[in-house]
Amino acid sequence: MDLILKNRTAIVTGGGKGFGKAICTVLVQEGANVIMNYRSNRQDALSYIKKLNDNYSGHIIGFCGDMTISENRERIFETALKEYGSIDILINNAASWTTALVADMPKEEFEHVLDVNLTVPFLMSQKLIQYLIKSGKRGSIMNVVSKAAITGSERNHAHYAASKAGLVGFTKSLAKETASAGITVNAIAPGYMKTEMLNKSFKNRDDEDQQVKKIPVGRIADPIELANVVAFMVSEKASYFTGTVFNGTGGMIMF
Template identity: 45%
Template sequence: MDFGLNGKHVIVVGGTKGLGKAVCKLFAEEGANVAIVSRHQAACDAVAEELHNTYGVKTVGITCDMGDDHCGDILFEKALNAFDSLDVLVNNAGIWPQAYVVDMKEEDFRHTLNVNLVSPFILCRNFARYLLAQHRTGKIINVVSQAVFHGSTTGHAHYAASKGGLVTFTISLARELAPYGINVNAVAPGIMDTPMMHEILCQKREYYQSRIPLGREAQPEEVGYSVVFLASNKSDYLTGITIDATGGMLMR
C-alpha cells in the first residue's frame, strides 16, 4: 500500500533510539526524507547516515535539547536548510524519571513537564506557524502514553501528568488547525522493549506483562506503524484522536 510519504519531509524528535529510531526507519522505507533530532550529534549523524545509505533518502541529524526553550527555533531553521520544506512533525522525545509523589522533588516535576509537555508545545506552535504562513497542509503526531488513562502505578506520576497534558493539548490544537487542513493526532504506547524501559523490564518483566492482555511487551516497530499511518494520506480524515498501541492495556 502506498502511504503517500515518498518525498515528504519529516522531523522526528527523539529519533536516535527505541521508538523514535524505529519511526525514522519506517519513514525512510516509505521514501520520506528524515530529520533526526536528539541531544547527541554523534547519535543523530549515525542514524542519518544509516538511513541515507540504506534507503537513499535525504537525511540530516540535528542536535536539540528539549529542556532548552530556544531549541525549537534552531531545529526548524536547520531542518528547512536541509529540506527547503516540511510536512510532518513527530514529537517523540521524553523523559521517564521515577519517584513516588511523597518523595518527589518539585524541580523534578517541573523539569518533566518542561521536557514532555512544554517543549512539544513550542515545536507544535512553531511548526503550525510555518505551515500556516506557507499555506501548506501537514501532520503532527505526539507520542503520549497509556499512563495518561491508567495513571502511574510505579512512581511516574510526573510523567503521566505531562503526557496527560499533551493529550488534551493535542485535541485543542487539532480543533484550531482542522480548518487549515493540518491534522494533529497522538499515539499512546503501552509497554515497549526500548532502552528507556529495558532495565526495569529486566527487573519486573512478569509484572508488566501481566498487565498486557496480549501477554508481551511491544517491539518499537509495532508502535511505529501507528505513527507512520497517522502521517500518511490514509489518515487524512482523522484528527484529534489517540491511537492506543498498547497490546490491549487500553480498551475503549
C-alpha cells in the first residue's frame, strides 16, 4: 500500500534509538521528509541518517537537542520549515523512564518525567496546531503512550504510568478540538518491544521469559511492526481516525 507520504514532512522526537528510530525508518521508506530529534550518540545518529538517505526515497535530517528547552522547540520547527518548506506530521515519542517507588521518589524526579512525557508533547502539539491552522493545512499528530497508561505500572514506574495516562487524556481531548480543522490526533500504546529500554528493564533471561508468558501472541514485538501502524495513522489513508489509542501489546490488554 502506498501511504502517499512523499513530500510530507514529519518531526519525530526521540528518534535516535528504539521505537523512534523504527518510526523514522518507516517514514523515510515511505517517502516522507523527516526531522529526527535525538539527544546523544551524535555519530551513530549521523551514520544512520546517511544510511537512510542513501537507500530510500524519502529524506531525513537530524536535530540534536533537549525538547524540554523552549529554544530547541522553536529551532526544530524553524529547521523543518527552512529545510522542507512545511510541516505536516508530529510524532511525540521522546520519553523519560526512571525507576523508583513512590515512597522513595524525589519530587524533582516526578516532575522531570511529567515534563518530558506530557508537557513537551503538549507544547509541541500546540506549536504544530498553531502552524497548521494559520496555514490552512491538514495534519496529523501521533503520541506514543504505553500499556502502563491503561493498566498502571507493574515495575516501580508509577510516575511514568501517570504521565502516559495523562497523554492518553490529552490525545482524546485534543482530537475533539482539532477534528473540524482536518487535524487528526491519535496515540499508540506499545507493550514490550525489542529496544534498549526494554533490555535494561529485564533482570535476566528468566525474567524476560516470565514476561513473555504474559503476552498472548507469545513474543516481544519488533519495533518496525508498530512503526508501520504509526506511518499508516499519520497518512491520508487514515484521515477518518482520530482520538484513537491503538493497542500494540500482543493481546496483553484488550479493549
